[in-house]
Amino acid sequence: MLTGAALTGAAPVGATPADATTAGPTPAGSAPAGSVKAETKRTTALAPGVEYQQLDLQGTKGPARAHVLSVDLTDPRVRLGLLYPGAVAARATVSELATAEGAIAGVNGDFFNITEAQHPGVEATGASVGPAIAGGRALKAAVPNGQRFGPALPPGTTTEDVIGVGRDRRARVERLTLDGSVTTPEAELPLGGLNQYALPVGSVGAFTDDWGSASRLRATCGTDTERAAPCSTDTYEVTVRHGRVVSTADAPGGGQILRGTTVLVGREAGAQELRKFHIGEPVRITHRLRNTTSPIPLQLAVGGYPVLHDGQPLPGLDTRTAAVRTAAGIADGGRRVLLLALDGSPEYRTGLTVAEIAQVMRGLGAEHALNLDGGGSTTLVARTPDGVTPLNHPSAGSERPVPNGIGVFTGP
Incomplete structure (x- = not known):
């Protein structure tokens, strides 16, 4: 004792x-x-x-x-x-x-x-x-x-x-463990991240208004095994508001995300999938943390x-x-x-x-x-x-x- x-x-x-x-x-x-x-x-x-x-x-x-x-x-x-x-x-x-x-x-x-x-x-x-x-x-x-x-x-x-x-x-x-998906009329993608400063290689991550105003660029840097690895050169970003695509960009951005809005950030294979999204297209995003x-x-x-x-x-x-x-x-x-x-x-x-x-x-x-x-x-x-x-x-x-x-x- x-x-x-x-x-x-x-x-x-x-x-x-x-x-x-x-x-x-x-x-x-x-x-x-x-x-x-x-x-x-x-x-x-x-x-x-x-x-x-x-x-x-x-x-x-x-x-x-x-x-x-x-x-x-x-x-x-x-x-x-x-x-x-x-x-x-x-x-x-x-x-x-x-x-x-x-x-x-x-x-x-x-x-x-x-x-x-x-x-x-x-x-x-x-x-x-x-x-x-x-x-x-x-x-x-x-x-x-x-x-x-x-x-x-x-x-x-x-x-x-x-x-x-x-x-x-x-x-x-x-x-x-994160369970989540991104669903469009054409495809369903697994969600690889939620409000994370680093996303798995080849994935798509979701950023909500809980993230804040910091840049999302860091999420595409490093690899799953090496934090100091260079940032990806193959990225894409899609903004979904009230269930529909409202904008796209070639690189992750920053600034406060509005309530009712989710920003999808993709790297490598994830970026290639996000490039298939179109303005006005319906998108359903789900996510939860599973015990x-x-x-x-x-x-x-x-x-x-x-x-x-x-x-x-x-x-x-x-x-x-x-x-x-x-x-x-x-x-x-x-x-x-x-x-x-x-x-x-x-x-x-x-x-x-x-x-x-x-x-x-x-x-x-x-x-x-x-x-x-x-x-x-x-x-x-x-x-x-x-x-x-x-x-x-x-x-x-x-x-x-x-x-x-x-x-x-x-x-x-």
Whole structure:
């Protein structure tokens, strides 16, 4: 078991440290195996069903500090939701996102398209890697594995892996696959992407008003196995409004997409198919994100990659590279969610390896866990009398704008 110690964390809104903390060690699962030593500090109640704690950790590369939110989904006053800035291809800080949505706490989410140094003249979109669902509505699907940003995927995992919460209020790790089609009187094409910064080679992708105003050019760059590969020279774009083709173009464009409008972007074989479309032609576009594990629809989904399954670390996790990291875990059969962010202050900046993060999440009682975006993105915030503020120290000295996060909400 992890052992108790003194608390140096923040107090909840409207409470003092004296009436906000509980004495004694925090309940946890089996202690982390391997090299990570953890000292659990007292737990602070941020709100009914939501607790915050600090862990002082000793990893193989040096000391680290973790900030952890424990969210009890059996409490009807608590829920989790996606934090995002209103568009897939946009970014804001976790504090800004939590403030705008009225969350009492939250952490950053998925890895994202942060730079395009390999493609001169192409702007990074800021869009996330994996699928995203907000309020039960699919916002986007996953880019190909080779197009992701972040550490190498562990064996057997994909960019389609998410942590989510279903309509049954149970958290689970899922794999979300895009099912979709584009149908005209002459043909039916499979849909290869939904609001993604990278489309599979030879495919057709759909962009809706959820995408935002960023250029769609990046979607035709790279290949399924090489993110830095050149942009395709064989592209085509078709704009469909209220079920009919209204315009076409030889290259992907940009600007806000109107409600009721879908822009189809094709590359290679997909572009060749789109060139057969004609102005005024009727087009039916369908898309959904399909669960591959549970039939229960997700209300929330955020991408990441699994590091813990059924209480055991996945094989092949990195044991050498330590960094500041964010993780999300599932405990008590999906009834409790753990949100963890390491501290980025100079004395703790060496962080932990991915394998050590899996150990720590298991020590907190997680049965399943995902590694989320880390480094300068790692941020855990909570609402205080002075507003929403980070409880950890972002490693860059200030918060980095991110595409999404996991928000903790209370109330009816």
